[in-house]
Amino acid sequence: MNFSCTKTKLQEAISIAQKAVTGKSPMPILQGILISAKDNELILIGSDIDLSIETKIEAEVLQEGSIVVDAKIFGEIIRKLPNSLVEIKTLDNNSIEIICEKSKFNLIHMDPEEFPSLPRINENIIFSVSQKMLKNMIKSTIFAIAQEETRPILTGILFEVKENKLNLVALDGYRLALRSSIIENEDVINAVIPGKTFNEVSKILSDEDENVNITFTPNHILFNLGDTKIVSRLLEGEFIKYNSIIPEEFALKVTAKRLELLNCIERASLMAKDGNTNLIKFDIKEDTLIITSNSQLGRVREELNIILQGEELQIAFNSKYLIDVLKIIEEDEIVLEFSSSVSPCVIKSKENNNYTYLVLPVRLLSN
Numbered sequence: 001m002n003f004s005c006t007k008t009k010l011q012e013a014i015s016i017a018q019k020a021v022t023g024k025s026p027m028p029i030l031q032g033i034l035i036s037a038k039d040n041e042l043i044l045i046g047s048d049i050d051l052s053i054e055t056k057i058e059a060e061v062l063q064e065g066s067i068v069v070d071a072k073i074f075g076e077i078i079r080k081l082p083n084s085l086v087e088i089k090t091l092d093n094n095s096i097e098i099i100c101e102k103s104k105f106n107l108i109h110m111d112p113e114e115f116p117s118l119p120r121i122n123e124n125i126i127f128s129v130s131q132k133m134l135k136n137m138i139k140s141t142i143f144a145i146a147q148e149e150t151r152p153i154l155t156g157i158l159f160e161v162k163e164n165k166l167n168l169v170a171l172d173g174y175r176l177a178l179r180s181s182i183i184e185n186e187d188v189i190n191a192v193i194p195g196k197t198f199n200e201v202s203k204i205l206s207d208e209d210e211n212v213n214i215t216f217t218p219n220h221i222l223f224n225l226g227d228t229k230i231v232s233r234l235l236e237g238e239f240i241k242y243n244s245i246i247p248e249e250f251a252l253k254v255t256a257k258r259l260e261l262l263n264c265i266e267r268a269s270l271m272a273k274d275g276n277t278n279l280i281k282f283d284i285k286e287d288t289l290i291i292t293s294n295s296q297l298g299r300v301r302e303e304l305n306i307i308l309q310g311e312e313l314q315i316a317f318n319s320k321y322l323i324d325v326l327k328i329i330e331e332d333e334i335v336l337e338f339s340s341s342v343s344p345c346v347i348k349s350k351e352n353n354n355y356t357y358l359v360l361p362v363r364l365l366s367n
Helices: 005-020 071-080 132-141 195-204 258-269 319-328
Strands: 001-008 032-038 041-047 051-058 060-063 063-069 085-090 095-100 103-108 126-128 156-162 165-171 175-182 190-196 211-215 218-223 228-233 254-259 279-285 286-296 298-305 306-312 313-317 333-338 343-350 356-357
Touching: 001 005, 005 032, 005 041, 005 071, 005 085, 032 051, 032 060, 032 071, 032 190, 051 195, 051 258, 063 071, 071 103, 071 254, 095 156, 126 132, 132 175, 132 195, 156 195, 175 279, 190 195, 190 298, 195 228, 211 258, 218 254, 254 258, 258 279, 258 298, 258 333, 286 306, 298 333, 313 319
Parallel strands: none
Antiparallel strands: 001 060, 001 085, 032 041, 032 063, 041 051, 051 228, 085 095, 095 103, 126 211, 156 165, 156 190, 165 175, 175 356, 211 218, 218 228, 254 306, 254 333, 279 286, 279 313, 286 298, 333 343, 343 356
16 A cells, blocks of 8 residues: 545544544554555555444555554544645555655554444435534533443434434433424434433534534434545433423523523532532522532522512522533523422523523421
């Protein structure tokens, strides 16, 4: 194999393929990136079996061939080379020679035959969606996936298409994030995509309105971004019926300025770091929300002007869960709906109906 291409293009391609290389696999070959040179094109593939990423770049190919190189060291070498033309060729002793200006590296490579092949997916039924929209939807939900593997299905995000609407849903038992967008699509799709996959996909998606093509099979999902393809297995099992968790009625409704509320909670949480509960208390009265927190460190009291419809209420939360939600919302004003001191708080936009967040309260021992 013998090819040359610009350092910047090669570095970008490595960084994309590398996102699928976890370094935790028992198979040493999966610590590497598969590089194939053919028809003046380089194809780089990274994989950890569950997630595979393939990306293509132009190159001048003098001799076709395939190799697998250690993703970490190869990536480091290319990153530190001068911004110039890089020439790579295989030598007889299972190694490659990397030349760029006056730098020359010899690097051992592995046998490409041992690299697992990507799942074959027939891209006949394609679902298209704006990259920018999908990226925003992932960002708005991914923080609420479960971190523990005790219920594997909750470590993923539900991708649901129905009634011309795309819904992404994540929940971890303490909170729920639902983000919706109107789309022109009559299909019905219901699949749970691993959080890790969506995390890497969101890094590759662009902030433009170009579309990404998505294909589903019973076990896999394929994202096609033209020069880059991402294939991931889907999570098995039934996702929780999230609609039954979201309360339809409420006893009181609070309208507040999002940033003011976020700042108050962040300050109150400074005193709540004692133990793991991050406990803050809300005392909702007439046109005021009083936020307090007591711990061995000290006490804090914050006051915020609100518009209240309904009864007064005292309720407590893990401040981290509220901060996560308030940081991700972009609107200036938000609505919080409460039913009782032991029922979830529902956070919505005052203006539009494209997201719903739900946070469970912390039960307080009555005095």
